[in-house]
Amino acid sequence: HAKQVGKDSFQLFTPQIGEALRSRQALEHDMREGLQAGQFSLAYQPQYDARRRVLGFEALARWRHPERGWVPPTEFIPVAESSGLIVDLGLVMLGVLRRDLDTWKELGVKCPAVAVNLSWEQCRKLQHRERFLQQLKALHLGPDEVEFELTESAGFEDIDKPDSFVFTLQGLGYGLAIDDFGTGYSSLAYLRRIRCRKLKIDRLFVHGLSSNADSRTLVESMVRVAHAMRMLVVAEGVELPADEAALIAMGCDLMQGFGFCRPVPPDEVPALLAPG
Ligand code: C2E
Ligand code: MG
Ligand code: MG
Ligand code: MG
Numbered sequence: 614h615a616k617q618v619g620k621d622s623f624q625l626f627t628p629q630i631g632e633a634l635r636s637r638q639a640l641e642h643d644m645r646e647g648l649q650a651g652q653f654s655l656a657y658q659p660q661y662d663a664r665r666r667v668l669g670f671e672a673l674a675r676w677r678h679p680e681r682g683w684v685p686p687t688e689f690i691p692v693a694e695s696s697g698l699i700v701d702l703g704l705v706m707l708g709v710l711r712r713d714l715d716t717w718k719e720l721g722v723k724c725p726a727v728a729v730n731l732s733w734e735q736c737r738k739l740q741h742r743e744r745f746l747q748q749l750k751a752l753h754l755g756p757d758e759v760e761f762e763l764t765e766s767a768g769f770e771d772i773d774k775p776d777s778f779v780f781t782l783q784g785l786g787y788g789l790a791i792d793d794f795g796t797g798y799s800s801l802a803y804l805r806r807i808r809c810r811k812l813k814i815d816r817l818f819v820h821g822l823s824s825n826a827d828s829r830t831l832v833e834s835m836v837r838v839a840h841a842m843r844m845l846v847v848a849e850g851v852e853l854p855a856d857e858a859a860l861i862a863m864g865c866d867l868m869q870g871f872g873f874c875r876p877v878p879p880d881e882v883p884a885l886l887a888p889g
Contacts, residue, residue, distance in 0.1 A: 641696045643678060644689060648698070648705050652677055655709050656876035657727065659885050660847060660867040667885050668867060671728045671762065673876050674706055694734045703735045704748050710759065711752040713879040722883045724758075728790060731761045736778040746781070760788035762813065764797065779807055790847065795835065804842060812839040816850020816870070823855035836863050 647653060653676050660669040676684045693699040710727060717724050736742055749759070761782060783789060790811035791804075795818055804812075814835050822828040832848070839846045848860050851870030860868055874885065 637692060640684075640689065640692050641698065644676070644693060644696075644698055645701075647676060647678065648701050652679070653702065653705055653709065654878070655706060655713060656878060657713075657882050658869055658876040659874050660869045661873050662867060663861045663865075665873075667725070669725045669728060670882070671730075671869065671876075672706065672710055673730070674702065675876075690732070694732055697734070699732045699734045700741050700744070703731065703745060707745075707748050707752055707754060707759075711754060713882070714754075714758055716879065717883055717886075720883050722886050724882070724886060726756070726758060726760045726788060728760050728762050730792065731763050733763070742778050742781070746785075756786035756788065760790065760810070762790045762792040764792045783808075793849070795831070801838070804838070808842070809844060811845045811847050811867075813847040813849050813869075814865075819848045819850050819856060819860070819870070820852060821856065823853065823859040829859065832860070832865075833863050836865055840864065 653674060655672045656675050657670040657672055659667040660671065662668050674686050674690070676686075676689055678684050690699070693702050706729065710729065714724060714727070735745060748754075763779065779789060788810040789807075790813050791807075791809050792813050793815040794812050796815045812835070814832060818828050818832050818835070820828075822832050836846050845866040846864075847867040847869060848856075848865050849869055851857055851860065851868045852872040854872065857868060857872060877885070
C-alpha cells in the first residue's frame with residue numbers, strides 16, 4: 614500500500630491506524646493467553662430436518678475475555694487467521710469438543726456428528742495438518758463424532774494437489790461440508806473437484822427468500838445442483854417461518870438458524886436431543 618500512496622505514505626501512520634494496530638496486537642496477545650487459560654468454549658447450533666428433528670450440530674467457537682466479556686468470532690477469527698493462532702485454536706476446540714461429547718455420553722445422550730469449522734489457514738502447512746490429525750487420533754474423535762466445514766476461499770485452488778487435506782480427511786471417513794456456499798470463489802468449479810457430503814447455502818441467499826424472486830431462483834438452483842451431485846443441502850440463517858416453508862418445498866434437507874434455535878452452550882444440548 615505504501616507504494617501506491619507514495620509521498621503521502623506518512624498518512625499510513627495516523628493515530629487511528631496506530632490505535633487499530635495496537636488493539637489488534639492486544640487481541641492477539643490476549644487470545645494467546647486465553648487459549649492457555651481455558652477461556653475458549655464451544656456453542657452448538659442444531660440443524661433440523663423438515664419434520665423439525667435435530668439431525669446435527671455446528672460447533673462455534675466462543676471466547677469469554679476476562680475484562681471485555683464475550684468477543685464475537687467475527688472479531689477474533691480473522692485475527693487468529695492472520696496471526697497463525699487459528700492453528701492452536703483449532704486444536705483447543707477439538708479438546709473442548711471431546712470434553713463436551715464425553716459429558717453428553719455420561720448423561721446417556723446420543724449425539725449426531727458435530728460439524729467443526731476448519732479455516733484454510735489450518736490446512737496450508739504439512740506440520741499443521743499432521744498435528745491436527747494427531748489431535749483427532751489422540752482424542753479418539755472419529756467420523757461418527759465429528760465432521761468438518763470448510764469455507765470456500767482462494768485457498769481451494771490447492772485442492773488439485775494429491776496430498777490435499779480435504780482428501781486426507783475424506784479418506785479417513787470424515788464428512789465434509791462446504792460452508793457459506795455462493796459467497797466465495799469458483800463455487801461450481803470445485804464442486805466438480807471435491808465430493809463433499811453437504812453443501813451449506815449462505816444466509817445471504819436464504820434470508821427472505823420466500824419474498825425475493827431472485828434469491829428463490831438461486832437457492833432452488835443450488836438445491837438442484839447439490840442433489841444432482843448427491844450432496845445434502847443445509848440452509849444457513851433460517852429466521853422466518855415463510856422461508857422455512859419455502860425451503861422445505863424446494864427439498865432442502867437441513868435447516869439451521871435463529872428461527873429454529875440460536876447456538877447454545879453445551880449444557881443445553883441434551884434437552885435438544887431428548888425425544889418428544
Ligand atoms: P459460519 O461457519 O458460517 O457460522 C454461522 C454463523 O452464523 C455463526 O456466527 C452463527 O451464530 C450465525 N448464525 C446462525 N444462524 C443465524 C441466523 O439465523 N441469523 C444470523 N444473522 N446469523 C446466524 P458466529 O458464531 O459468530 O461465527 C461466525 C464465523 O466464525 C463462522 O461462520 C465461522 O466462519 C467462524 N468460526 C466460528 N467458530 C469457528 C471455529 O471454531 N473455527 C474456525 N476456523 N472458524 C470458526
Ligand atoms: Mg460453519
Ligand atoms: Mg456458514
Ligand atoms: Mg459464515
